[in-house]
Amino acid sequence: MKIPNNPQTNTLLELSKQCVFCGLCSQYCPTYGYFQDENESPRGRISLIQGLASGQLQADATLAQSLDHCLGCQTCERICPSQVQFGQIMTLARPLYIDKLDKPWLNRQIVQQLKSHSPGKTQKLAKLIKLARKALPKYLFQNIDKLESNSKAAQTTYLKQRTNAEKINIFTGCAQSVFDQQAISDTNNILQSLGYEPVINPEQSCCGALALRQDDQTNLQHCNSHNQKLLIDPKITTTVFLTSACGARLRQQFEHQFPQHQIIDLSTFLLSRNIAINFKALKQRVLLHTPCSQKALPFQTTTSELIGSIPGITLIPITSSCCGAGGSHQLDYPDMSQAIGNQLIDQIIDAQANILLTSNIGCFTHLQSLLNKRGVKIQVMNPVTLIRQQLIEENYDSAPTIHFG
Numbered sequence: 001m002k003i004p005n006n007p008q009t010n011t012l013l014e015l016s017k018q019c020v021f022c023g024l025c026s027q028y029c030p031t032y033g034y035f036q037d038e039n040e041s042p043r044g045r046i047s048l049i050q051g052l053a054s055g056q057l058q059a060d061a062t063l064a065q066s067l068d069h070c071l072g073c074q075t076c077e078r079i080c081p082s083q084v085q086f087g088q089i090m091t092l093a094r095p096l097y098i099d100k101l102d103k104p105w106l107n108r109q110i111v112q113q114l115k116s117h118s119p120g121k122t123q124k125l126a127k128l129i130k131l132a133r134k135a136l137p138k139y140l141f142q143n144i145d146k147l148e149s150n151s152k153a154a155q156t157t158y159l160k161q162r163t164n165a166e167k168i169n170i171f172t173g174c175a176q177s178v179f180d181q182q183a184i185s186d187t188n189n190i191l192q193s194l195g196y197e198p199v200i201n202p203e204q205s206c207c208g209a210l211a212l213r214q215d216d217q218t219n220l221q222h223c224n225s226h227n228q229k230l231l232i233d234p235k236i237t238t239t240v241f242l243t244s245a246c247g248a249r250l251r252q253q254f255e256h257q258f259p260q261h262q263i264i265d266l267s268t269f270l271l272s273r274n275i276a277i278n279f280k281a282l283k284q285r286v287l288l289h290t291p292c293s294q295k296a297l298p299f300q301t302t303t304s305e306l307i308g309s310i311p312g313i314t315l316i317p318i319t320s321s322c323c324g325a326g327g328s329h330q331l332d333y334p335d336m337s338q339a340i341g342n343q344l345i346d347q348i349i350d351a352q353a354n355i356l357l358t359s360n361i362g363c364f365t366h367l368q369s370l371l372n373k374r375g376v377k378i379q380v381m382n383p384v385t386l387i388r389q390q391l392i393e394e395n396y397d398s399a400p401t402i403h404f405g
């Protein structure tokens, strides 16, 4: 048997040696919970990867799918006592099996369009997804009729120019700009109302997470070189993102290259600037979901701190494992994705809330679709939409003041 010997496989073998195969992680792994198959657990995946990297195993479609089922939730990495770098192992292993995956043409087209997305192409992408509706899992895209009108309406509200105001980039993202333009529009309005000049650079692209996940180096380079343009202007020192997976990816790619540039979410931005914010009261039960990608960010509590300061609110954090959305898993593995998501939906229903907040667009569309499917009436929104909704009018058109709270 041919044994690969190159720097990448050698690094893989070194990294995977950290695993002592204790199996502690398996009980936390959502795909293992669903399949009850060792090859679908973190330990099993590391073992398959060791086999591939050492040349003892050859990749085939079954092996590739077991590895591709991984949701990338990083739960295993967070709980591993041996500090195995599971995410890094998966990233390095992808070239060893990715060509054995055979996903439907339509799924590949949609993901391809998302990966090469720019703000000017939002309506084109919405049109493609609408055209594809008959071939896609029915539980998805139940709000599909609103896609094009949403993108048209929200785009007209962007980019009012102000003079002498500090410029703040808004990173719009690919799926975010198709499925929840409302949150982009709300971020834009909040920043303007507090005296900043929001900038939506038309050259920005997808964050690159989808390309990285598919080991698509061409698109990854495209995303990185376009998004670098957001950070290179020394007059703009902050980029606000709306989707935690985009934020995690941008920070991973750029924080060492541009250490002076802050890449943060809106709640963290508002708190870090000590901006005085007055909220209208909201006497409702509001659930706050923490996406897996949010758990990788250094600012864990800013959203709950800000939203929790709304008078009268009952804010309930949902402590859960992955919702099952996992990049394009909603499209590629709908049965698994729904089954994993439904465990979280049960918790959401039990909590009897009026609003569900989540700051990751994959979780947003997945949970919204599953709630619709179960006939549950609960509003799903990005936290920025609730912030915008509850800001009282005097915050609008006023300059930033000096304290929060």
Ligand code: SF4
Binding pocket: 018, 019, 020, 021, 022, 023, 024, 025, 026, 042, 043, 076, 079, 080, 081, 082, 083, 084
């Ligand atoms: S990844 Fe960590 S927790 Fe899982 S089997 Fe290996 S050493 Fe144990």
Ligand code: SF4
Binding pocket: 028, 029, 030, 031, 032, 040, 041, 042, 045, 069, 070, 071, 072, 073, 074, 075, 076, 077, 086
């Ligand atoms: S990243 Fe998540 S889905 Fe993948 S092996 Fe680890 S726990 Fe399982």
